[in-house]
Amino acid sequence: MDYSNLRRQAASMKKSLFDQGYLDEQFCQVEDLQDEASPNFVEEVVTLFFKDSGRLMSNIEQALEKYPRDFNRWDTYMQQLKGSCSSIGASRMKNECMSFRDSCGQGNVEGCMRSFQKVKREHAVLRQKLESYFQLLRQAGPAGAATRPVM
């Protein structure tokens, strides 16, 4: 198997995630925390993010249905999701969370609903892209995550 080619593909995929705005510098900060004692730290954190964010999105979905126009409640839940996004550098998703919060601030129900659909879409896309990225990294071997994208 051509491991160097796989590593190049992984690096290219990661650069693309940054170039398209899916990820920001915080993702690199998380990568920097990976070491020999925690060799799978990044993937573990990302896995935890998707578990957490799934739960938070479910809370928001229920709140939108059960508590109409309760902008304070909606905003509180979305702030938690935004915080999680920030922790791993999920930039596009974070921006949609912020749009939702802006709509809450304006008392704009339609805006909230639209933004929430976008949050869900970004979540699904990011999940698919990161799953592909980590699959490639696993195939490429231990040196696969060594490079920081040139931005």
Place this chain on the structure above:
Amino acid sequence: MARKMIRVLLVEDEEINRVVARAALKAAGGGDVVDEAENGEVAVQRVRDAAAPYDLVLMDKQMPVMDGHEATRRIRGMGVTTPIVAVSSDGLPADVDAFITAGADDFTSKPLSKEKLGVILAKFRLA
């Protein structure tokens, strides 16, 4: 002479934020002993019941049961002088002021990183 062990209390309700913060603390050289509290009420209990005083408390703002402002007030009300650094994604002046008024010593924004924690540890001479 052996370096003193740094004891930190990390107060944060979201697990992912605790995981990243813990790793960043360790990378910044301040993760000898890291206790966690998932809300302000647990934080106050941890401080009250700690076998040895903490060297640093990292306090999130928005948490269920008891928020960071109230937890900070209560910890100060116990006469505890441990540095408390507020952590929040909303770095609005009103937020920072509220935390300082409650008794926090400093404020930093989320997300936490090795660099930000390095600055904090150096500021309070824990690095």
